[in-house]
Each structure stands twice: as structure tokens, then as C-alpha cells.
Amino acid sequence: MLSSTTLSEAEALLRALFDSSDVLSGVFELEADDYRYAAVNGATAAFYRRTPEQMIGRSGRDMGLTPEQIDQRMGVLWECWRTRTPQRREYAFEHDGMSGWFLSSLAPLKGDNPRIGFVLIDVTRQKLAEEAADDHRRKLEMALDATELGLWEYDIRNDRIFWDARMRALFGVGADTPIDFVLYDSLLYPDDRPEVLAAYTAALQGAEQGRYQVTHRSADGSRWLRGSCQVVFDERGEPERVLGTCRDITAEVAAREQERLLIAELNHRVKNNLATVQSIAVQTARAAPSLRSFIDTFEGRIVALARTHDVLTARSWSDADLSEVIARETLAYGDRVRLDGPTFPLASHQALALGLIVHELSTNAAKYGALSAAGGTVDVLWRAADDGAEIAWIEAGGPPCSPPSAPGFGTRLMTKLARGDLGGDITFDYPPSGLSVRLRCGTQGPRMSS
The missing domain is CATH 3.30.450.20 (PAS domain)
Known part of the structure; x- marks a missing residue:
């Protein structure tokens, strides 16, 4: 003690x-x-x-x-x-x-x-207080991770920039590379640099209380970035530093561009479809002997368009397979119409044209040709070639066949579609055994005038 x-x-x-x-x-x-x-x-x-x-x-x-x-x-x-x-x-x-x-x-x-x-x-x-700060920091890091935001701070007076790991990844800067304003400026896409610097300069002068947002590309143009920024002013009102976040919006920009293209394509298709329907209506009316005949013929052609639309819609209007288009238009006749040929892709406008042509051939065969007789059959054969596809429509087992005195609207329509949207040609032969049609389809390419 x-x-x-x-x-x-x-x-x-x-x-x-x-x-x-x-x-x-x-x-x-x-x-x-x-x-x-x-x-x-x-x-x-x-x-x-x-x-x-x-x-x-x-x-x-x-x-x-x-x-x-x-x-x-x-x-x-x-x-x-x-x-x-x-x-x-x-x-x-x-x-x-x-x-x-x-x-x-x-x-x-x-x-x-x-x-x-x-x-x-x-x-x-x-x-x-430290635990609260740590908790706040963890939550901030989680929020940044969840929103895929990069975090940065710019010390204006000392020309020092802090970038976190995500910021460095977004701009392709190594972990140990020191960053200043000159380096940042060099990482902007040249065409976007004036707009970014103008927004930054305006914020330094107090515009929008120092808040600004910029959207620009990376130096090589491969990535779109959006920055949200805030200038911090000292007690004298002088800009002291800038805080901000940055996010990769490349996917969003691509989605907006895709949406714009889809809307433009939709407008184009609607106009074309309306023009097609109007043309079919006018030409069918001119050739129809009665109102009932007009209604039946016109309805059949519109339904043929709709069936091909279904094929294209299932493929997001990118393309359609030749066999699927023909099969849809001949489905009602079962095994009396026999199909044989390889896979061959068609552009959307080609598919619509082929659907209408096969509908016209099927309708004529059912009214006047092989499919109007109990034992009549149709063989549809095709093969791929360097310049497209060649399709043969061969009827057999029907009434004796003979050439028409003059080509009707259906023949004129098929010829126009084959030489136009289909990018090929069509010929008709009328041997007694049954109608024989040779149809050439061009490769996928720009839409031709219909």
C-alpha cells in the first residue's frame, strides 16, 4: 500500500x-x-x-x-x-x-x-459519430454500386482530381495515374468538349447555383457518359471545388436510337401498308363483276397480308423464312399442297410480296385450277441460288389448263410484286396438265418501289 x-x-x-x-x-x-x-x-x-x-x-x-x-x-x-x-x-x-x-x-x-x-x-x-459516418459511407457505397455511379471530386485551386475505381474504369484510367484537368479534358470526345466546358464555365460563374449536367462520349466515341455536378463556393463566393457523379448511359442512348429507328420504320410501314391496301381495293373493285365478288376477293387479299404480318411480327420484323410464308398461305389446303426446299431468309418487304403472290396463286388454284378438283395437287419447290431463290409452282390433277385471253388484275399484281418488292421476276406457263409458274426472288437488299 x-x-x-x-x-x-x-x-x-x-x-x-x-x-x-x-x-x-x-x-x-x-x-x-x-x-x-x-x-x-x-x-x-x-x-x-x-x-x-x-x-x-x-x-x-x-x-x-x-x-x-x-x-x-x-x-x-x-x-x-x-x-x-x-x-x-x-x-x-x-x-x-x-x-x-x-x-x-x-x-x-x-x-x-x-x-x-x-x-x-x-x-x-x-x-x-464515427459509426454513423461509417454507416453513411457504407450506404453511399451501396447506393453508388446499385446505380452504377462513379464518384469524383475536383480541387480547383490545387488542380487535383479524385476519381474512385468506377470513374477510372469508365474513362479507362489506371489506378495509379494522377489526374488533373488537362488529363480529364483529353478524355472527352473532341466534338463534345466545347459543350462540356461551356457548362462547367457557366457553373463556376454561379449559373443554376453551380449545378450542371453534361452528356458526352469517351475520347474514342465508344461510350456515352452522363455527369451530374455541383460547384462548391467558399465564404467569399469563389469556386473552391466540384463534386460529381458519372454514369455509363451507352445502353440508354442505343435504346433511344433504336426506338427512334423503330418509330420511323413503323411510320414507313403504316404508310406503305395503307398504300398497298388502297391499291388492292381500287384494282379489285375495277375487276370485280359484283359487290359480293369484290368483298370476297378484297378480304382474301387483306387476310393474306395479315398472315405474313404475323410471321414478321414473331421475328420482330427482322426477316422471315420463305418456307414459313408459303406454308401460312397454303395451310388451308393441307397435304394437297406439297412444299420442298431449303431455308431461305426474306426481308420484310419481300415476305409481304411473296405472301400476296402465293395467296393469288392459291386462290386461283382453288377457283379454277388443281385445287378445284378432288384429286388435284400443287407442288411448290424452291432452291437457293447465288442471286436469290428460284420457286416453282406446279399444278396437277385439275381441269385442263389454257392461257387467259388477257391478264387479269391478279396476274398484273403478281408481276408487279415480283419485279418490285421481291426483287426478281415471274413467268406463267399454261400446259393442259396444269398451271406452271416460275418465280425468282432476289437476295435481301434495299426495298424496291412497289
Whole structure:
């Protein structure tokens, strides 16, 4: 134990230094397996709900510490004494329904008796603030990851730019490459640079309270980027730094361009389809002997258009297979129409033209040709060639065939479609055994006049 004189001197010194503050302080006297309070200030005694006098001489066990807690503290205290080196650390505490964090400073006192001076500062508020900041930082990182945003900051006065890992990846800059405004400027697509710099300059001058947004391409033009930025001004109103985020919008730009093209293509198709329907209506009306005949013929041709539309819609109007178009138009006749040929892709306008041609041939065969007789058949054969496809329509088993006195609207329509949208030609032969049609279809290419 300390002598009463030494103890009194220590108490007087510590109280003069710490009793007016919230700092817990005092002196530990070390024993083999525990420690005792040799001196404490008022804040330490108040923490344990005692007076300083009640604390003197009490051990860790007397204060209710568990053997594990005592062993842990004794390890630190003896290390401090043996090495004669001050120790400083943070640790969590729980006492009398309270919990928090202390910053502990330990220092060995002079003399042969193992005594350690301690100062404890309650840093609970700071720790909670740090934890809140860490939590906020984690949430920010999660938000940036979820939105695929790159984060950056520009120190204007020192011309230093901080980019996080995603920003560096977006611009293709290595992790160790220092970044300044000159480098950033060189990473902009040349045609976009004036607009980006104009927005930045206006924000520095206070436009929109320093907020601005820019959309530009990467230097090689392969990537579209959108930056949202905020200029920070100092107390004198001078621009000090710029904070911002950046996101890759290449997919969005491509989607908007695709949408624009689709709308333009839709407008084009609607106009063409309306023109086609109008032409079919006019020509069918001219050739129809009666209103009933007009309705039946006109309806059949419109349905043929619709069937081919279904094929194209299933393929997003990219293309259609020749066999599928023919099969749709001849489906009603079952195995009396036999199809044989390889896969051959048609552009959308070619598919529509072929659908109408096959509809005309099928309708005529059902009215006047092979399909009007019980045993009549039609063979549709095609083969691929370097310049397109060659299609043969061969009827057999129907009434005797003979050439018409003059070509009707159906023949004129098929000829016009074959030489126009189909990009080929068509010929008709009329042997007694049945109609024979040779149709040549060009390769996919630009739409020809219909």
C-alpha cells in the first residue's frame, strides 16, 4: 500500500488537475492478480456512484468486475509497468446500465512499487459519430454500386482530381495515374468538349447555383457518359471545388436510337401498308363483276397480308423464312399442297410480296385450277441460288389448263410484286396438265418501289 503522505500528495495533484472536468483519472496499485485504487478524482468516484474516499483501497473484484475482465486489464497494466511505456487504447464499457467507449491513457509512475496512473476520456459521442459516418459511407457505397455511379471530386485551386475505381474504369484510367484537368479534358470526345466546358464555365460563374449536367462520349466515341455536378463556393463566393457523379448511359442512348429507328420504320410501314391496301381495293373493285365478288376477293387479299404480318411480327420484323410464308398461305389446303426446299431468309418487304403472290396463286388454284378438283395437287419447290431463290409452282390433277385471253388484275399484281418488292421476276406457263409458274426472288437488299 502507498504511505499516507504519498497518497495525500497524489490525491491533491490529481484533484487539482482533473476534478473540474469530466475526465476520469487516478492511480492503480498493482497486485499479483488484481489492482487497487490508490487515488481517484471525483469523476471516477461518481462513475461508480461512490465518493473518492469510498474508492480508495478497493480492488477490481470489489468493484464487481468479473475474473475475465480483471485478467484482461491486468495484462495491459503489467505490460505498461514492465516496459515502462505509456499505453493508449480505446475500449467499450458496460456499467450500471450504461454502455459506451473510453479512451484510456496509462502511464507508469516513478518508484519501486508498481503503480499506474490512468486517464479515461468518455469518447462515446465520437465513436457513435464515427459509426454513423461509417454507416453513411457504407450506404453511399451501396447506393453508388446499385446505380452504377462513379464518384469524383475536383480541387480547383490545387488542380487535383479524385476519381474512385468506377470513374477510372469508365474513362479507362489506371489506378495509379494522377489526374488533373488537362488529363480529364483529353478524355472527352473532341466534338463534345466545347459543350462540356461551356457548362462547367457557366457553373463556376454561379449559373443554376453551380449545378450542371453534361452528356458526352469517351475520347474514342465508344461510350456515352452522363455527369451530374455541383460547384462548391467558399465564404467569399469563389469556386473552391466540384463534386460529381458519372454514369455509363451507352445502353440508354442505343435504346433511344433504336426506338427512334423503330418509330420511323413503323411510320414507313403504316404508310406503305395503307398504300398497298388502297391499291388492292381500287384494282379489285375495277375487276370485280359484283359487290359480293369484290368483298370476297378484297378480304382474301387483306387476310393474306395479315398472315405474313404475323410471321414478321414473331421475328420482330427482322426477316422471315420463305418456307414459313408459303406454308401460312397454303395451310388451308393441307397435304394437297406439297412444299420442298431449303431455308431461305426474306426481308420484310419481300415476305409481304411473296405472301400476296402465293395467296393469288392459291386462290386461283382453288377457283379454277388443281385445287378445284378432288384429286388435284400443287407442288411448290424452291432452291437457293447465288442471286436469290428460284420457286416453282406446279399444278396437277385439275381441269385442263389454257392461257387467259388477257391478264387479269391478279396476274398484273403478281408481276408487279415480283419485279418490285421481291426483287426478281415471274413467268406463267399454261400446259393442259396444269398451271406452271416460275418465280425468282432476289437476295435481301434495299426495298424496291412497289
